[in-house]
Amino acid sequence: MTMKKLGLRLVALAVLAAVAAMLTPHSASAESTLDKILREKKLRVAIDVANPPFGVLGKDGQPDGSDVAVARQLAKDLGAEIEFVQVPSTGRIPALLAGRADVTIASISVTADRAKAVMFCNPNGALSITIFAPQAVAVKTPADLVGKRVGITRATLEEATVPKMAPAGTNIVWFDDLASTTQALLSGQVDAAAMTGFAEKAVADANPDKHIENKLLVTTAFYGPIVRHDEFELRQWINTWLFLNTQNGFLAATYKKYTGLDLPPLPVF
């Protein structure tokens, strides 16, 4: 055999080997996210730090809040180092779906529409959505909203519920984050705003001269961590962790520390 023929055969063999390697199913694709987390000892959690009291930025610039505390303890019990992926309210679910986070713990209220895109773990807390406004604005029933401008943040529970209970003729004004909605209310650009009762209290306490009042209760909801579809092992681990930490009182103590309220009995599903 000449050198040229040998060289050609070697090249052909190398190409065949490469193609065979590419076509062989890669064993790592069968690994679940929970296995990956346990192997790498790293948990990426998507959080929203502009959403008091569930997620805030502490004075030292580090994330803090009731859901952030839950995330830290969860990662510790998993034996993994936590890596926070900070997202705005509109990015909480997209970050999870795009794979930038393994779980999102950012007061995501349980709704049927969201359940079509993600898997909910059992709830770890409860919140209420209220419409609030300065004292001078008269809103006693939903009918009073007609003709008024109501500020709402996108990708939140108020986005899913307020347009359904507000009568036609209400002017709903959309903002991309809670801070802008709050600023719109304080500067008078909207007559009323809708957000969680906790956030409303934070706004009212920070601006006593505006005499902000809670006007209407829209809904109450339970919220919990979310994972991607098919991540059953991770979901089950988180549910087990939630069960244990309901028994030992950690969830109740954390909730009370950040909200001042007692944690209501949490349903499981």
Add this chain to the structure above:
Amino acid sequence: MNYVFHFNVVLDHLPELIEGAWLTIRLSAMAMALGLALAVVTAYARMTGPAPVVWLVAGYVELIRNTPFLVQIFIIYFSLPALGIRLEANEAALAAMTVNLGAYATEILRAGIEALPRGQIEAAKALGLPRLAIFRYVILFPALKTVFPALASQFILLMLGSSVVSAISAVELTAVTNSLQSTTFRAFEFYFFATGLYLAMALGFRFALGVIYWAAFQRRAWN
């Protein structure tokens, strides 16, 4: 990680997206016209006005060109009400875009005006043309022709920058896209489609500006 694309969800909401695109086109076109008019006025004021006016125009241009657009929008929408000026979201967006374009267009126009041969203006004066006619025919028209490509680029940048006004709840394509993706959880599909729409609008504006250039500057035998 397997992500299944659902572009049919985007097609279900096509009417809303097209309306959002139309609102962007309308907002941008109005801001382009008003911003250019503002730039002509400030360029004239800077050329012929007294010293305080020249300082005022220079201050306005430097302030707008050296601060972020988003911050300018926030000030107009959130801070002006404290001074008694309350603008509705779409009005505030138009005002911010006009003021922003006006500053950049003033500089572009000034460069075009300074590039004119001095002899032209002296000849016009020698011929006894009134001051406004000199500005209109001998200065502004040739300057606009020279800087038209730079102005066209600035106009396109303005239209693309209009996506930022969704932050103050003004309604245009990005605001509509944000609302749709937050309720359907199809972020990739919707943003991908919106990118395509912005690309189409930018190309459309370029073509329209090319037609305007031909109609205004090339059709007659001015040169």
